[in-house]
Amino acid sequence: xxxxxxxTVATATVLAxxxxxxxxxSGDDTAAPVQTDAASxxxxxxxxxxxxxAGKLTVGTKFDQPLFGLKGLDGQPExxxxxxxxxxxxxxxIAEDDITFVETVSANREPFLEQKKVDMVVATYTINDKRDMxxxxxxxxxxxxxxxxxxxxxxxxxxxxxxxxxxxTCSVSGSTxxxxxxxxxxxxxxxxxxxxxxxxxxxxxxxxxxxxTDNVILSGYVSQDPDKFELVGKPFTEEPYGxxxxxxxxxxxxxxxxxxxxxxxxxxxxxxxxxTAGEVIKDTPELPTPPRGCDK
Amino acid sequence: MDTVxxxxxxxxxxxxxxxxxxxxxxxxxxxxxxxIAAMRVSPVPPLRWLGTLYVQSVRNTPLTVVFFLVVFxxxxxxxxxxxxxxxxxxxxxxxxxxxxxxVRSGINSVATxxxxxxxxxxxxxxxxxxxxxxPQAFANIVPPLASIFIxxxxxxxxxxxxxxxxxxxxxxxxxxEDGSAVIAIIASAALxxxxxxLLSAAAFSVLERAVRPA
Numbered sequence: 001x002x003x004x005x006x007x008t009v010a011t012a013t014v015l016a017x018x019x020x021x022x023x024x025x026s027g028d029d030t031a032a033p034v035q036t037d038a039a040s041x042x043x044x045x046x047x048x049x050x051x052x053x054a055g056k057l058t059v060g061t062k063f064d065q066p067l068f069g070l071k072g073l074d075g076q077p078e079x080x081x082x083x084x085x086x087x088x089x090x091x092x093x094i095a096e097d098d099i100t101f102v103e104t105v106s107a108n109r110e111p112f113l114e115q116k117k118v119d120m121v122v123a124t125y126t127i128n129d130k131r132d133m134x135x136x137x138x139x140x141x142x143x144x145x146x147x148x149x150x151x152x153x154x155x156x157x158x159x160x161x162x163x164x165x166x167x168x169t170c171s172v173s174g175s176t177x178x179x180x181x182x183x184x185x186x187x188x189x190x191x192x193x194x195x196x197x198x199x200x201x202x203x204x205x206x207x208x209x210x211x212x213t214d215n216v217i218l219s220g221y222v223s224q225d226p227d228k229f230e231l232v233g234k235p236f237t238e239e240p241y242g243x244x245x246x247x248x249x250x251x252x253x254x255x256x257x258x259x260x261x262x263x264x265x266x267x268x269x270x271x272x273x274x275x276t277a278g279e280v281i282k283d284t285p286e287l288p289t290p291p292r293g294c295d296k
Numbered sequence: 297m298d299t300v301x302x303x304x305x306x307x308x309x310x311x312x313x314x315x316x317x318x319x320x321x322x323x324x325x326x327x328x329x330x331x332i333a334a335m336r337v338s339p340v341p342p343l344r345w346l347g348t349l350y351v352q353s354v355r356n357t358p359l360t361v362v363f364f365l366v367v368f369x370x371x372x373x374x375x376x377x378x379x380x381x382x383x384x385x386x387x388x389x390x391x392x393x394x395x396x397x398x399v400r401s402g403i404n405s406v407a408t409x410x411x412x413x414x415x416x417x418x419x420x421x422x423x424x425x426x427x428x429x430x431p432q433a434f435a436n437i438v439p440p441l442a443s444i445f446i447x448x449x450x451x452x453x454x455x456x457x458x459x460x461x462x463x464x465x466x467x468x469x470x471x472x473e474d475g476s477a478v479i480a481i482i483a484s485a486a487l488x489x490x491x492x493x494l495l496s497a498a499a500f501s502v503l504e505r506a507v508r509p510a
Contacts, residue, residue: 107478
């Protein structure tokens with residue numbers, strides 16, 4: 001009974017601390033500037049006016065992607081994708097407390113947009129033609145590339161995807177990197193998990209020989225454990241990350257592209273990167289230009 | 297729908313793995329589960345305790361956790377086999393706990409006099425169980441076993457998260473291939489699971505009729 005009471009007190013304390021942290025956490029230093037008078041600047045009938053008047057934005061993002069969208073114990077997703085969403089919300093006059101983040105995994109991004117469950121998706125969302133048929137993309141706001149993570153010292157001497165022949169290569173099922181290996185490098189023995197952290201652990205155990213996905217994700221693992229892992233460092237695909245919005249909102253798409261361009265101009269874009277992914281990836285990228293355009 | 301039909305081979309390959317995982321784990325769980333049930337009704341107290349401990353600890357642990365312990369725990373003690381074998385091991389260990397309880401309830405349904413008579417004519421405990429009790433118990437075990445194995449069939453989908461290409465992972469691959477047909481792909485996968493479950497239910501009801509004493 002004594003033990004039980006102690007643990008109850010401990011739980012209560014933790015809860016109180018968590019609540020306190022939540023209360024104080026909203027005013028962090030990475031807050032994007034909010035255009036408080038934005039609503040009056042949009043024309044009637046546009047998507048921006050609609051969102052600005054509502055004063056709320058629902059954004060789909062990843063909750064399990066270090067550096068881009070990772071929901072920690074405090075319940076607030078953090079990362080570069082999250083900061084990009086805040087930049088756009090800010091330009092619409094929506095404060096970051098009025099953004100609702102919804103978890104989108106790779107498989108439910110298109111359905112959520114088609115069903116208008118979210119206003120936009122910023123979730124390491126590679127722009128490709130298949131996806132472009134059912135949703136629209138603004139951006140790209142970042143250019144990643146698929147790379148390979150191996151054990152420290154590179155015991156299998158992997159210099160690129162062609163060296164993966166017969167090697168156990170780990171990725172996540174349903175992901176673009178996994179599809180690339182299947183299509184272009186079928187000689188690799190692909191092992192698929194549901195999260196990249198499992199791939200990382202399997203590589204650490206020696207159960208697989210390599211892990212492959214976008215370089216930015218792999219960089220995160222190297223930084224966590226530089227004695228165990230190393231990056232091959234030769235990206236072999238181009239993965240432009242876009243902002244997914246429902247089809248037929250060209251004005252909103254243009255607006256997002258203008259907002260991104262303005263943020264790149266005034267340094268907000270670089271700041272968003274440096275406060276998140278930039279903690280691991282030393283080179284702050286330029287905003288990919290020009291945007292791919294919003295016409296269908 | 298076209299995505300499913302165009303990639304039927306992916307689906308077939310995936311669900312073949314689902315079936316083989318189910319079959320291997322079912323055989324393993326039947327053997328291990330019967331052994332544990334025998335331990336739980338044995339006259340030796342430490343064996344009974346061990347059997348109870350196994351059932352209570354494994355049956356009350358989520359399958360995902362069992363998978364984690366097997367796939368990432370065993371390599372810590374230098375047991376490294378293929379991910380397919382790890383999946384069979386995890387599914388067998390988990391399902392065996394449920395099989396053990398079904399077998400034990402079957403054993404308990406056989407009148408005590410049967411076991412007492414066998415022991416009094418000089419049969420050992422294992423002879424009693426093997427030759428007298430289990431054959432009679434079997435008829436009562438079939439219906440709960442059917443439920444357990446249908447659950448096992450669906451439980452193999454957890455393996456998708458642990459390096460196995462099976463039905464659910466095949467579904468995921470198709471979803472990535474064509475984000476415009478997500479609902480159709482998921483519905484197709486659900487239909488295949490349903491079909492397989494109905495087939496095994498039908499097989500079990502044939503078996504049930506065959507073993508039920510007239």
